[in-house]
Amino acid sequence: MGNALKKADYIVRVKTGNLVGAGTDADVHIILYNESGQASKSIELDSSGNDFERNHVDSFSVYNLPDFGGIATIELWRDSWLGDQWYVDYVEIEDVAQKKFYPFPIQRWITRRHLKIDKYDSSLPQFARHPEQRRLELDRELHKYQFVVVNEGLPPSAAAIPRSEQFSLPYKLTLLAFNLKSKLSAFLNGLVSSDWKDLEDVHNIFGGNLHRPLNLEFWNQDWFFGAQRLMGCNPNQIRLCTGIPDNFGVTNDMIGHLLDNMSLDEAISNKRLFIVDHKILDGITTQDPESVLCAPIGLFFMNKEDELMPVAIQLFQQKSDDNPVFLPTNAPYTWMLAKMYFNNADACIHECATHLLFTHVVMECFCVASHRRLSASHPIFRLLEPHFQFMITITHLATPVLLDPGSALDNMMTGGRDVAFKILLRSWKEWRFDVNGTLPKDMEARGVENQEVIFNYPYRDDAMLTYTAIKAYVTTIVQGHYDEPEKLTNDWEIQDWIKELVTPAPLGFGIKGIPITGDQFTNTNEVIEVITTTIFICSVGHAAVNFNQYDEYASPLRYPLFLRGQPPKSAQIELTEADILQHLPSKDLALEAAVLSKTLSSHGTTSLGDFSELFQADPISIPALQEFRKTLKEIGKVIDTKNGERKAEYPYLHPSGLPNAISI
Template sequence: MVIIKLLSTMGRIWSHFHQGETDRELTIYVTTGDRRKAGTDANVWLILHDEKGQSTDTIKLGHPFRNDHERGATCDFKAFSGDGFGFPYKAEFWRDSFGLGDSWFLEKIEVEDKTHGTRHVFPVHRWILPNRHYVIQEHDCRLPQEDENIEQRRTEIKECRRIYQYAVRIEGGPAQIKDLPEIEEFSEDYKWDIVKNKGRSMLDTKIIRLTTDKWESICDLKKVYKFSLGDPAYLECWNEDRWFGLQRIQGVNPVLIKLCTKIPKKFGVTNEMVQPFLEGFTLEEAIKENKLFYVDLEILKGINCKDGRMLCAPLALFYLNRHTELMPVAIQLFQDKGPDNPVFLPSDPPHTWLLAKIYYNNADAMYHQSLTHLGFTHLLMEGVVICTHRNLSQSHPLFKLLAPHFLFLLAINSRGLEKLICVNGWVDKTMTVGCKGMFELMKKGMRVWHFNVHGMVPNEIKSRGVEKDVLPKYPYRDDAVQIYHTIRRYVEKTVHCFYDKEDKVVNDYELQQWRAELVKDRKLGGCGFLGVPGEENNRFTNSEEVIDTITAIISICSLGHAAANFQQYDEYAFPPNYPGILYGDPPRDKAPVTENDILNKIPTKQTTLDIMTITKILSTKATKSLGDFEIQFMYNPICVKAAEEFREELAQISRQIKLRNRSEAFPYDWLDPEYIPNAISI
């Protein structure tokens, strides 16, 4: 029976290929996706349609005695069209359920017409179900109101709404995926298993051979890195005031520093306290000259931490000196003034001042991990990914524009973070807040996060009053703003290609439904975002609103996450620099303390090892650089050109940053486009 079937198949292929001399030869390239279970043993067929409504005969996409359509492979097939057949306009294809492994993820079909020297691309990026006919137009990029294949769009969106469902796992927190769809799984799970990678890293470090659990001295702690995972970048300057100031503008959490226009009443700073550090200015004069900046971590007040740990909610004041260095001049560890809540100063006993800075950084680290990193990138964008799949067809231009920036985001959140943020997991062991406090912080953060402020870098910078004419040296701001505008130009070219008239925005019902679900209350099945453009009319009415929204999303998924993530090892690995957890109570007076007192506060050897290994893994770039897309979704010539120009602009920015960093004592290269991934995939 097998021989008969093969002979019959060969006969059909020969009959199909043996055409008249006037027929045109076509070469068909079929690319199967590179993901688990993507390859198929099923029989596959194809019909090509031209713009005049003419069709080829049914073409069987299979070779005798060959395994076609294997994972990650491109197979080519010869076919012939009638002499009157025009350019391929649509590809219609289907498969059966033959074979042990019949599931199939089809990436794209390309048709080469050597007679006319043309190549036509039909991007698919779909799991192909058996016995269903799929029709893909060339480039597969149409607004819904212009798509002749509307029923297929509606069917696919309906299926996506079934697969991509919201769940609010953190009370008051961001929307998350209910169940991870198979299509969102990592290609190779073992590469992304944080727990296994942690185990391998621990084997690589000799710290596990150390017997006692307490550090004997700071020097004792410093020695560990040379024999294990490498020295954190700031190992030798961690205790300097200059570095403490730099952490506010180029550290792992560079989004909190604000211009000080008046001293908050709750901040017990007086002129007499700080005037010795203001280079001759009084406190009032320094404020008028825009010389003072501050951070207020009030959001941390009242957070219930794991095991009743004490968390500060500090305020810190910084002075911009004549060398344009941001220097700390006052730290108050709690919000309410009182005799047991002193204002710590650089003139205090050295280790007392140092301990105040350490406790401030511990609080800053809680904000960083809970909000800047996890809450406002990973989890916030998880809702956007779900919303996009539920409302925008895969044929929608905006879906294709966003898709490269969603790669593995749901997978890393579902498979990765669940290993870290769980009862007695990494966060509970190495972060003062623990999971309980982290979730409370996320709930608070979601109440104040606004899309049109915090999601848009230039607006966010402006809201803090830290533009370049006020704060000349601010590496995060300079790089982030420049890259944000570059992303916006790229988005603008693509959006204007499809929305050349504003009524196309208004009439795009997929787009309008997408926005509606972005702002819909999370309890009712939406993302619950505040400040999404189009708020005035409760819908998008022009292309600028669309451009701003898409730019913000891509920005958060790329530069936003990069700034908050990849410096983690350098910041956290040496605990006194940026401690994830501290033991005991914060200082309540200015009594002198010793190095041993500080050693009693910082993490033990085992906890330090946990911090080192996980932050080392999290600081590893996992996907390609921004603009160098892992998968090409866009084939429209205008969009392809826009992407090329995008990469060229990013390359120029990369060269500028590298040139700047050559002369910097503390280079900031975390937003060098070469190091910014497309997506949140680690």
């Protein structure tokens, strides 16, 4: 009887990945191993169609294996075609008679080498059933994922972009089309005039693909300037004020009437006063005498309406006659310009440190170390890998945009690349994984962890919901795999991983403040803290400082990346609208900034917990992932309710819009 009239014993489904060049025309073969270790014959996977095309699932029927039983292992390879590559997402075996399914996550480039993959492909190294294959795979990854110190005093980065890290073709085309549409809109919007007529004209640049930014109507209101500390691009700078710095010239006589009938001391004692001190910028000068970078101090008061109101701004660190304290009671345009210079300094710190360094650059270290030290079969690798998708590629594309001479941000950010390098070097010296990088610790260190202190803090409130969900998800998986202490102690892969991360450059990545004992993990709590923070930064942390860039930076009035001229040196001079216009960047430069921030704010990958590849299939991870997804849906409902009550919208940390990885 021919196979056409027979019922298949097994169905083999193969998902070819979505990377560029993932498909193959080579002949593909598979051997099935049952739970007793018995092997089938070599089976050629071939159908009448065009098999193994990129991002496609192919199904193949297997006959003459009655009563073969459950499938424990597969052996997969392809014939050697010169230059032909094949990237496989997963293989699934269906036992037709028993209606059982056996998943085999792959996420590898398949060569003519025979690759054996166990069901779930998730095991600690000490329990590996194919230890020699695992060792050889790691050796190859160690060679492909080399790292190098490009800039002394900063973390190392990947020496090259490995093939598996390159953008998928659809993702690349989406970004290109998005960027071209934005540039076309900017060009058309800029045809009207090259000069600003008035403040209203500044916001006439929006139209077409350059839509009107969210909350733009509030840009000049003091309560919104305060809210930008809590929901803007740089929402982790505000801290509880426990004392007025000696170099800050603010006095009780100046602002006592702005503090709800409290003195400065009373406002501090009642935890109603907050401060942003950008002393890290002190002494950083620009090479352009027509553009000045301030190092401001801002004082904010939480009023009876739970609004964070700015009450004093000093634009430089040292007190002097020409460095006054600006107040909301100053002339309107004078106060407006002081706020703009404050935001300009804040924007420079955000782009260089908060965004580029503390998400892209730091997390690239974790990505590279994971590929070098954790087998693709390691459960922690499988937990982390969805959150590293496209990270190396985007970081290698983004860094030149900021740091190369003549690059976009070199031209449109105050001080350009020279200022950027100084901010990066200073910031990296101070940053610690267990404080600045870990959400609860960061909030605690700044004294803003409690709603009793700041009731409405959108970044904290929304981020903490998802941080808690991530930690519960990670805890289940980590404790499930390390259910006995010696399993962690004897896991040399994860110990090598964390050791390389904490070892100073150039031999390691030099990440400071990782909460471990010495250079090793000694308990699961340490593992949970590190993995939770890593996933959080790659998803929520990056989203919080990336996806609102267009809404904030598209208007040079609201959050200027670049200002011309000199900051005001007197709080008593009454500036005019014309003075504000003279400080703005040209219309062409403003449109370029809008296009760049629009592209950077685009979304390109799947939402948090929704993975584009089958990374996890084991009995520990699948229930944990299902519960995680359920929790994220509930968090989405909570945030929807919050945004319905907020004076200004904050959609950036809604789980439906949180990507898994830093991919833009």
